[in-house]
Amino acid sequence: MKILICISKTPDTTSKIAFTDNNSKFSTDGVQWIINPYDEWYALVRAIEIKEADPSTVLHLINVGGAESEPIIRKALALGGEEAIRVNSDVADSYFVASQIAQIAKEGNYDLIFTGKETIDYNGSSIGGMIAETLDIPFISHAVKFDIVNGNAVVVREIEGGEEIDSAPFPLVVSCQKGMAEQRIPNMKGIMGSRTKPLKVVEPTDISPLTSVVNFDLPPAKAGVKLVSAEHPEELVRLLNEEAKAI
Amino acid sequence: MSVLIFIDITEGKIKKASFEAASYGATVAQQLGTSASAIVLGKSDELSTLGNYGISKVYNLSNETLHHFDAQVFTKLIADANETIGADIFVFSNTTTGKSITPRLSVRLKAGLVSGAVALPDTSSGFVVKKSVFSGKAFAHIAINSAKKIIALNPNSFSVVKTEGAAEIIDLNLSIPAAKIAVQSVNKIIGDVPLSEADIVVSGGRGLKGPENWGIVTDLAKLLGAATACSRPVSDIHWRPHHEHVGQTGLAIAPNLYIAIGISGAIQHLAGVNRSKTIVVINKDAEAPFFKAADYGIVGDAFEVVPKMIEAIKKLKESV
Numbered sequence: 294m295k296i297l298i299c300i301s302k303t304p305d306t307t308s309k310i311a312f313t314d315n316n317s318k319f320s321t322d323g324v325q326w327i328i329n330p331y332d333e334w335y336a337l338v339r340a341i342e343i344k345e346a347d348p349s350t351v352l353h354l355i356n357v358g359g360a361e362s363e364p365i366i367r368k369a370l371a372l373g374g375e376e377a378i379r380v381n382s383d384v385a386d387s388y389f390v391a392s393q394i395a396q397i398a399k400e401g402n403y404d405l406i407f408t409g410k411e412t413i414d415y416n417g418s419s420i421g422g423m424i425a426e427t428l429d430i431p432f433i434s435h436a437v438k439f440d441i442v443n444g445n446a447v448v449v450r451e452i453e454g455g456e457e458i459d460s461a462p463f464p465l466v467v468s469c470q471k472g473m474a475e476q477r478i479p480n481m482k483g484i485m486g487s488r489t490k491p492l493k494v495v496e497p498t499d500i501s502p503l504t505s506v507v508n509f510d511l512p513p514a515k516a517g518v519k520l521v522s523a524e525h526p527e528e529l530v531r532l533l534n535e536e537a538k539a540i
Numbered sequence: 541m542s543v544l545i546f547i548d549i550t551e552g553k554i555k556k557a558s559f560e561a562a563s564y565g566a567t568v569a570q571q572l573g574t575s576a577s578a579i580v581l582g583k584s585d586e587l588s589t590l591g592n593y594g595i596s597k598v599y600n601l602s603n604e605t606l607h608h609f610d611a612q613v614f615t616k617l618i619a620d621a622n623e624t625i626g627a628d629i630f631v632f633s634n635t636t637t638g639k640s641i642t643p644r645l646s647v648r649l650k651a652g653l654v655s656g657a658v659a660l661p662d663t664s665s666g667f668v669v670k671k672s673v674f675s676g677k678a679f680a681h682i683a684i685n686s687a688k689k690i691i692a693l694n695p696n697s698f699s700v701v702k703t704e705g706a707a708e709i710i711d712l713n714l715s716i717p718a719a720k721i722a723v724q725s726v727n728k729i730i731g732d733v734p735l736s737e738a739d740i741v742v743s744g745g746r747g748l749k750g751p752e753n754w755g756i757v758t759d760l761a762k763l764l765g766a767a768t769a770c771s772r773p774v775s776d777i778h779w780r781p782h783h784e785h786v787g788q789t790g791l792a793i794a795p796n797l798y799i800a801i802g803i804s805g806a807i808q809h810l811a812g813v814n815r816s817k818t819i820v821v822i823n824k825d826a827e828a829p830f831f832k833a834a835d836y837g838i839v840g841d842a843f844e845v846v847p848k849m850i851e852a853i854k855k856l857k858e859s860v
Contacts, residue, residue: 414673414674416672459722503685504652507682523838537836
């Protein structure tokens with residue numbers, strides 16, 4: 294089994310969200326960069342567990358990004374995986390990124406491609422499906438459990454108001470979320486070992502993006518909380534009914 | 541430049557989020573001076589009602605093999621159907637179904653995709669769609685530069701507009717490819733309001749001290765016809781099921797009313813709920829960060845406050 298895990302670089306969940314250049318660019322001032330949590334905690338760790346159960350499994354990581362992605366790629370390698378591939382390019386749009394990954398996936402003949410369910414910055418949830426369509430293979434989104442049974446993937450995925458159990462042949466793309474695995478912290482051996490693992494840098498293929506960012510804005514600030522006395526919850530009910538018209 | 545809206549059905553019923561997508565698509569069509577059609581894959585006897593949401597034609601492929609959703613099959617069918625429909629703008633709701641089809645369709649049609657749209661497109665110069673980014677902490681305005689365009693609309697971000705109208709139903713005749721994914725079982729939590737579509741959500745946190753105390757949350761939710769949710773610590777320690785977890789790593793929701801009981805409001809929790817229209821916080825700790833993000837709040841003991849709220853809502857309902 295050869296697995297490709299897609300790793301994205303995102304701002305830490307507690308980062309201050311601000312914009313520069315006439316609100317056209319995300320302000321990276323003081324931002325701590327992390328591996329997108331869905332990619333790290335669920336996709337990567339589940340892939341590592343598969344390799345622990347079957348040591349013949351091959352794990353490769355892929356990132357589309359500039360040299361500034363390398364610290365988070367090394368951190369991912371400290372958790373697991375034999376090697377990483379970085380497609381040396383800025384992120385233009387989801388279509389551009391997915392096309393780059395699909396190209397590498399095709400050349401490398403991977404059986405399984407893992408992504409996180411979405412990145413916590415762009416919230417697109419579209420990379421996995423785009424890779425799958427480019428390669429003409431199935432895609433299962435929002436996986437909470439993944440197993441290999443008799444040569445097929447058996448996946449539990451979350452759907453609105455419940456769960457669905459699917460089985461699918463390989464090759465396959467799966468987007469992962471909470472439930473797939475438990476977060477791990479790299480140990481010293483992993484950190485030391487990650488420094489010498491191969492990190493291949495390849496140039497992007499020529500793909501025209503389909504969308505572009507015009508600008509960003511922040512939601513209007515809240516007017517401030519209206520506090521009601523704990524002695525009179527009925528006053529809150531009245532406000533919700535008459536003022537907010539919410540009940 | 542016509543608009544095609546994908547309508548999602550379960551057991552023959554049109555989903556609420558699809559009515560929002562229909563209204564949104566019809567409004568986009570009106571804005572561009574064109575017509576809005578819908579496509580429905582599967583059997584439903586509710587199709588003509590789509591006329592009341594501004595849809596003029598409903599293309600339907602009624603076949604029981606479509607009862608089980610398969611994104612690869614659905615994508616091909618939509619693309620094939622569009623050979624004759626000829627739409628340029630495709631509207632989906634950004635649900636798990638929409639998130640499975642839209643990226644595939646984007647690649648197949650070379651159509652730029654904006655997922656998580658929260659407003660009508662700005663067509664004054666190009667075609668720019670506002671979407672939620674940074675887990676609800678900001679918005680991005682994204683230009684779709686390709687000829688064909690796909691918009692996946694976030695649930696609860698566009699109000700349904702009801703009109704009078706009749707939709708013409710046109711049967712599609714397409715060959716259905718075999719699905720590669722086999723659905724072994726579907727387990728729906730029967731009777732509950734799906735969290736992502738709920739108008740009102742009542743949510744509990746660690747302040748409730750234990751799963752045995754959830755009665756006040758479920759009672760209040762039941763009375764309001766609301767869905768129940770919880771914070772991450774609560775689902776991590778298995779007081780409540782994982783599918784109720786809202787926040788950065790759980791579900792992101794945007795109900796009309798969000799009532800948080802005993803939740804302090806960590807930034808990761810706010811990321812999942814800050815698109816809610818009205819936020820109510822009930823917490824013993826006046827310093828809880830959630831009060832800063834709230835519209836209404838009560839600093840007090842939930843076990844005393846919530847039962848009094850329930851009584852007041854009951855009285856209110858009786859008086860109407």
